[in-house]
Amino acid sequence: MAEIICDVSVEDPRWAKFGLEALATRVITAALAHLPAARWEVSILACDDKRIATLNADFRGKPVATNVLSWPSEERGAQTPGATPEPPDPKGDTELGDLAIAFDTCQAEAAAAGIAMSDHVSHLLIHGTLHLLGYDHEDDADGDLMESFETQILDKLGIADPYGPNTIGG
Template identity: 60%
Template sequence: MSVDVITEDDRWTDMAALAQTATDAALERLGLEPSVFEISILACDDARIATLNADFRGKARATNVLSWPSDERAAGIDGEMPLLPEPQTELGDIAIAYGTCAREAAEAGKSMKDHTIHLLIHGTLHLLGFDHERDRDAALMEGLETEILGKLGISDPYRD
């Protein structure tokens, strides 16, 4: 997997390693060879992601992670697997905001590392066509996230 990280917020000190771990784990779980794909990641602050969120989603507030897939891959039927990509170079882009991630991790009593890996897996799954707008799609995506995180020794983020 080629992960191109642009760091705009210097508090993201280990983003390259975290991104490699998360994206490789997500792709491998789906039977995809990481070495034939590329993802670009913007490690930014809340102000930058709020601007992106306003520009692309019409929501003028910070969020934890945003993703822009290179192609539409979503499943047509709720709960079905999306059409996984053929080997190619670029899957898409992910932006992740330090302040929001740090606040969420602290509020949930999680380490910043574990929460960041979770959000990067989440973003990678979005690039692959997974979503959580419909109930069965959400169950599929959350189940995959939990499984991938478990293999990395990270607890289920959806557990009460």
């Protein structure tokens, strides 16, 4: 059985009141359930829009706030568009990478969509975790695969499809 370690660093105190660590452990465990048994690790920076905008500028050349950013510990993408990335080796580096998530943007997006912030944050943490595993949405085939996997994981958690009509992604 896999052990999931979520190392959460809280920069914005609003995340401390939100209970991000417990939520992250639950949803990332669901996102990694298909992996071989190992001690998988994900680090999460819980920040605000100002901090994530700085990170987005530094690493992606986009000086604007976003909801979640990911930094995989190694390149894991599939060789063919629409193909499932190879899972990480449980005997290798089990540190999957880092995520940063912005409170302000998450809260605004959840309010705009009329959904619970915990559901939206769950979706974003799953989305970021899948990026750590090599999934992406650079083309339609990859995007469709990633969306399908996200909605399957969210469904297992009892969370509605975020790509349905009248939603943030739909």
